[in-house]
Amino acid sequence: AQSVSQHNHHVILSEAASLELGCNYSYGGTVNLFWYVQYPGQHLQLLLKYFSGDPLVKGIKGFEAEFIKSKFSFNLRKPSVQWSDTAEYFCAVNGFAGKSTFGDGTTLTVKP
Amino acid sequence: DAGVTQSPTHLIKTRGQQVTLRCSPKSGHDTVSWYQQALGQGPQFIFQYYEEEERQRGNFPDRFSGHQFPNYSSELNVNALLLGDSALYLCASSLTRNNEQFFGPGTRLTVL
Numbered sequence: 459a460q461s462v463s464q465h466n467h468h469v470i471l472s473e474a475a476s477l478e479l480g481c482n483y484s485y486g487g488t489v490n491l492f493w494y495v496q497y498p499g500q501h502l503q504l505l506l507k508y509f510s511g512d513p514l515v516k517g518i519k520g521f522e523a524e525f526i527k528s529k530f531s532f533n534l535r536k537p538s539v540q541w542s543d544t545a546e547y548f549c550a551v552n553g554f555a556g557k558s559t560f561g562d563g564t565t566l567t568v569k570p
Numbered sequence: 571d572a573g574v575t576q577s578p579t580h581l582i583k584t585r586g587q588q589v590t591l592r593c594s595p596k597s598g599h600d601t602v603s604w605y606q607q608a609l610g611q612g613p614q615f616i617f618q619y620y621e622e623e624e625r626q627r628g629n630f631p632d633r634f635s636g637h638q639f640p641n642y643s644s645e646l647n648v649n650a651l652l653l654g655d656s657a658l659y660l661c662a663s664s665l666t667r668n669n670e671q672f673f674g675p676g677t678r679l680t681v682l
Contacts, residue, residue, distance in 0.1 A: 462612075490669045492670075494673075500675075501660075501673050501674060501675040501676060502613075502660065502673040503673075504670060504671075504672070507670060509669070548612050548613070550612075552669045557603065557615055557618060557626050557628075558603075558613075558615065558662075558669075558671060559615065560605075560612030560613045560614070561612050562610070562611050562612045563610075563611070563612050
């Protein structure tokens with residue numbers, strides 16, 4: 459069975475601070491990994507994805523994530539956050555085509 | 571290019587009633603997945619449809635059923651509604667060869 463654990467439920471940062479959100483997954487086979495973002499009042503949007511190849515993936519808006527297979531982790535990072543990054547962030551794992559298991563999300567609040 | 575659309579936006583029902591939610595996938599997509607997102611939690615996979623058949627199913631009772639039409643649009647039906655069915659219901663579409671999913675805005679169901 460697939461499972462995803464996001465360690466931080468709520469993160470509060472000041473603008474220009476660096477961000478790292480933790481994500482660990484459990485699945486015995488090959489996985490595809492995703493980070494989604496949900497801005498206030500908007501629907502889920504794909505931030506970045508990892509299917510194979512370079513374990514450091516870059517997404518939109520300056521976000522990146524690193525897949526560490528030995529640690530079953532896929533942490534999300536951004537060097538300098540902006541107020542507009544305030545949103546809820548979801549990590550997801552997909553071991554079968556189209557069936558994604560999501561974590562419970564991390565709410566990021568960036569103070570101006 | 572229209573993205574994933576869902577209707578209705580909001581719905582209020584009473585316990586024991588039945589509800590039907592609708593989804594139109596992104597143009598060119600042939601696979602539709604449905605998720606339930608309770609307040610404060612990540613989306614939970616309900617089931618996935620491809621070629622008008624339920625291909626995979628999550629841990630949801632038989633009260634939850636669905637359908638996919640030849641034009642790839644889909645319906646989610648929930649019978650004998652319970653208070654606990656109150657949630658945001660998300661539809662996501664994808665190509666079978668590509669696990670990247672695009673989400674709709676969701677239908678907010680309230681069961682009184």
